[in-house]
Amino acid sequence: MSRSAPALVPLFRSDQQLRILGVLFAGAEDELSIGELAERADVAQATASREVARLEEHGLVVSRTIGRNRLVRPNWSLPWALELRSILMQTVGVVGRLGEAISGVGGVDSAFVFGSWAARYRGEPGPYPKDVDVVVVGGAELRSIRQACRKVERNLHVEINPIVIDRAIWDSRTPEPFIAQIKEQPLVPILLEHDRDS
Structure with a gap:
């Protein structure tokens, strides 16, 4: 369709x-x-x-x-x-570039773009987003994720706001309000290298 x-x-x-x-x-x-x-x-x-x-x-x-x-x-x-x-x-290249960058960081189970950028990507009308919100699920260090995202920021001239959430907290049946709010919004999966190989 x-x-x-x-x-x-x-x-x-x-x-x-x-x-x-x-x-x-x-x-x-x-x-x-x-x-x-x-x-x-x-x-x-x-x-x-x-x-x-x-x-x-x-x-x-x-x-x-x-x-x-x-x-x-x-x-x-x-x-x-x-x-x-x-x-x-x-625009659409952001997801691919983020996948390449984040794949090199240890402890990343999965990652998603959320917020206004994900909403535009999924077809919801609105102003063009000024930044890209990224949630990384797993045990990665936030500092390492930020460092990986810097090259993407420089190349694409876009601000990237990453957060890291532990897998157990992300998978909880009663998620914290902030995590519940993220999950209620559009999420765009970031394809990681280990996902491509499996």
Whole structure:
């Protein structure tokens, strides 16, 4: 089921297209297979294939076939490719960059973006968020998480506000009011390296 353009960046055709472009233009890899792209963008493989065909038709991406695999990469020859990359990195690319940064810290079980940024990402209208709120679940040290987030802040020019919550407290059946409030809001999971490998 296709959803309309998200409130975070309403100029794109659909939420799925935005996430696919975000993975391609704001990601670290040169090219991805359709299956890898679908997984990272959290869309069905058929949707990824269809969106890539549309994007290629309009010249935004380039693909090639090797055996049974179709590999896709951004079209960096577009005169505005770097500007598009900047927009995507500062919007949907935030989640991917946070995942890369936080994965290097020990004691991280899971992590989520919450607050106004997550609300915009999930399609709730409102003003563009000035910062990104991140909750890290596990036994990581807050100092280490903050240090990991600094590079993302510098690269994306966005303030990141991380908090760390112990797994037992996060999983409690009677959570503290602050944690209950976080869980009632939209949460955007941050994909960590150990999640990708499992």
